[in-house]
Amino acid sequence: MPDIFFSHSIDQFNILFNNAKKKSFFDSKVNEIKNIAWDYFLSTGLPLHRRGNEEWKYTNLNPLSETKFTIDADIDIDFSSITKLIPFSDNWHNIVFINGNYFSKLSENSTKTNDINIVPLSSSKLPDEFATLANPDLSPFTALNTAFFSEGIIIEIPDNNKVSKDLNIVFLTSQSSENLATFPRVFLKCGENSNLNFIESYINLSSGNNLTLPVVEIVQSKNSKINHYRIQLENKKSFNIGTTRIEQKENSNFNSTTFSTAALIGRNDLHVLLQEPHSTCGLYGLYITSGDQQQDNEISTTHVKHDCTSKQFYKGILSGRSKAVFSGKILVEKDAQKTDADQKDLNLLLSRDCEVDTKPSLEIYADDVICAHGATAGNVDMNTLFYLQTRGLDLETAKEILIRGFADEILDRFSPKDLHCFLSDYIDDIIPELRDQSDTIGTF
Amino acid sequence: MLKVKNLHACVAENKSIKILNGLDLYIRKGEVHVIMGPNGGGKSTLANILMGRPSYEITNGEVEFNGKSILDLAPDARSHLGMFLAFQYPVEVPGVRPWQFLKASLDAKAEANREKKISVREFTKIFNQKVEEVGINSNLIKRSLNEGFSGGEKKRNEILQLQIINPLLAIMDETDSGLDIDALRIISDGINSMRSNQRSFLIVTHYQRLLNYVKPDFVHILVGGMIVDSGGPDLALKIENSGYKDYIK
Ligand SMILES: Nc1ncnc2c1ncn2[C@@H]1O[C@H](COP(=O)(O)OP(=O)(O)OP(=O)(O)O)[C@@H](O)[C@H]1O
Ligand SMILES: [Mg+2]
Numbered sequence: 001m002p003d004i005f006f007s008h009s010i011d012q013f014n015i016l017f018n019n020a021k022k023k024s025f026f027d028s029k030v031n032e033i034k035n036i037a038w039d040y041f042l043s044t045g046l047p048l049h050r051r052g053n054e055e056w057k058y059t060n061l062n063p064l065s066e067t068k069f070t071i072d073a074d075i076d077i078d079f080s081s082i083t084k085l086i087p088f089s090d091n092w093h094n095i096v097f098i099n100g101n102y103f104s105k106l107s108e109n110s111t112k113t114n115d116i117n118i119v120p121l122s123s124s125k126l127p128d129e130f131a132t133l134a135n136p137d138l139s140p141f142t143a144l145n146t147a148f149f150s151e152g153i154i155i156e157i158p159d160n161n162k163v164s165k166d167l168n169i170v171f172l173t174s175q176s177s178e179n180l181a182t183f184p185r186v187f188l189k190c191g192e193n194s195n196l197n198f199i200e201s202y203i204n205l206s207s208g209n210n211l212t213l214p215v216v217e218i219v220q221s222k223n224s225k226i227n228h229y230r231i232q233l234e235n236k237k238s239f240n241i242g243t244t245r246i247e248q249k250e251n252s253n254f255n256s257t258t259f260s261t262a263a264l265i266g267r268n269d270l271h272v273l274l275q276e277p278h279s280t281c282g283l284y285g286l287y288i289t290s291g292d293q294q295q296d297n298e299i300s301t302t303h304v305k306h307d308c309t310s311k312q313f314y315k316g317i318l319s320g321r322s323k324a325v326f327s328g329k330i331l332v333e334k335d336a337q338k339t340d341a342d343q344k345d346l347n348l349l350l351s352r353d354c355e356v357d358t359k360p361s362l363e364i365y366a367d368d369v370i371c372a373h374g375a376t377a378g379n380v381d382m383n384t385l386f387y388l389q390t391r392g393l394d395l396e397t398a399k400e401i402l403i404r405g406f407a408d409e410i411l412d413r414f415s416p417k418d419l420h421c422f423l424s425d426y427i428d429d430i431i432p433e434l435r436d437q438s439d440t441i442g443t444f
Numbered sequence: 445m446l447k448v449k450n451l452h453a454c455v456a457e458n459k460s461i462k463i464l465n466g467l468d469l470y471i472r473k474g475e476v477h478v479i480m481g482p483n484g485g486g487k488s489t490l491a492n493i494l495m496g497r498p499s500y501e502i503t504n505g506e507v508e509f510n511g512k513s514i515l516d517l518a519p520d521a522r523s524h525l526g527m528f529l530a531f532q533y534p535v536e537v538p539g540v541r542p543w544q545f546l547k548a549s550l551d552a553k554a555e556a557n558r559e560k561k562i563s564v565r566e567f568t569k570i571f572n573q574k575v576e577e578v579g580i581n582s583n584l585i586k587r588s589l590n591e592g593f594s595g596g597e598k599k600r601n602e603i604l605q606l607q608i609i610n611p612l613l614a615i616m617d618e619t620d621s622g623l624d625i626d627a628l629r630i631i632s633d634g635i636n637s638m639r640s641n642q643r644s645f646l647i648v649t650h651y652q653r654l655l656n657y658v659k660p661d662f663v664h665i666l667v668g669g670m671i672v673d674s675g676g677p678d679l680a681l682k683i684e685n686s687g688y689k690d691y692i693k
Pocket of ligand 1: 455461463481482483484485486487488489490499532
């Protein structure tokens, strides 16, 4: 139904797409995927209609559709200081993208070692599974990413490898970026009996309104184990709408912890498919919003086969007039007997004007299943504040300690030490702002 | 050290609920005072008001600590002066670890009193030593403050805080309730070891058994928001035998 919204949401990407096409150096196979994705996007447009659209009910994308984006970016980076502004460690295997471009100066040279094979997407033969987990027709944003990506990274871990170095991929938007759209793309395949710690971050150093649309696909073979960490540190004018798809084969273990904050509209759409028996997956997340920000968490787990365990545990801290959505789905298919699934979403609301919409959705078609869920939203408790004050902490400090304490349960799951320090400092820096925008703590 | 004169207080949000109705109490340095009284008499309210809980309003009277009026001071400022309250119902504080919390507490006090902050190493030494003395499981103490602690563990944790913060006046609201006999011993030993001519105690209790271990200088009976009787340790024995019926009209 072509209406004014619809054409509006297509027009600007139309121009961009023609630009992008001129520069494309991909082979015909890739271009074909891209064309299919583009056609799909043309048929849907951006999801601006919220009524009757469960997935976008709480999210107003008009600010996004009203912004004109460009895909041409300069790189203006002061290398000497950059590593302090992003998750970075000499102990890690670092891969850095700046404004959508692979940045070799900060990325490890030897990307092909015995235990891991890391190749920029533009110089790699695409694996068979590429764009099959995150199909272009999954959502308008997956379609846009697929139509537009110009670079990304393909990671393959051969069988029987415990990758010793943590893999750190940073997608950075540089200081002076304005109206820049980037389309990060990651494909990771972890071989049988292999292990990996994988950090993925989206850091925006600019104050402009930018758009980041990442798509990440992860295939986990039998008996493999991945610890995944995803960090979204945006700016208050920008959009970050990410899609992550994971497929787990037999007896594999996927643990993911995310930290999402500071976008005008941020969305973390994460789906894990437990395709074969005896696997476990734990999805943890912390989201912090203030001002006029919004953060959506679209978290879903599908149990296809028996004896799998899954957990979703998210926590939110909201202040100002900000909004957050936690939409947690658990689908247990009919062959998924002995499923053990657990979901929890806890929120700390620091102001009267903030809002969290928690939508648990459990669809269960097997009968021998344990499935639990719970959600809360509360303020900082007056009694607790008094308790801390009687121990000599002033009211402001007591509030900060309680906010920090609430965050720590998730924060402490960021096991790589340098990452934990980075995030810990980041959170300490933003807590005073959250506190200052709060009007509920300290009231009865 | 502590002078409470003609204290009247009500619930801040509902002034028709009057809880303290002209209470007087005078505690000198080094003394141990015990307050007993029937449920709902106002013991916890007194303890909380002394520490500055904002949910009560003082309608009349005065409270001085070491010669200084404290009624306008925030709870943290009272703490910096050397006052401490062990809660009847210690609060669970998720995500806040006892070590960090107590270090922050000492640092805040040092800062307020322009003293030197204790080093991490020295603090850790004291902390570990006190944890052992008070008999708190060392794994438990690594977790969130009071979260998931049993009733008795919470009370032990109050004693741990008391011992580390080392106040001049320790107000203890039913710290002995819900304790097993070993814990009661530990807590009494804790109090006795801290007794000095510089430090005073105000102990709220329902049980004479605590007084087998801790010998008070004075025992007061608080009924209907007033001290209706005061005496020595014998008064507690008398209450143990005959209850409060003589005091309740
Ligand atoms: N914030 C409040 N709002 C309403 N009523 C209150 C409040 N605080 C105390 N009260 C009432 O004041 C009275 C005294 O309460 P308080 O807790 O001081 O008693 P107590 O002597 O400590 O009793 P117990 O021995 O049971 O601990 C009670 O009737 C109680 O219900
Ligand atoms: Mg009481």
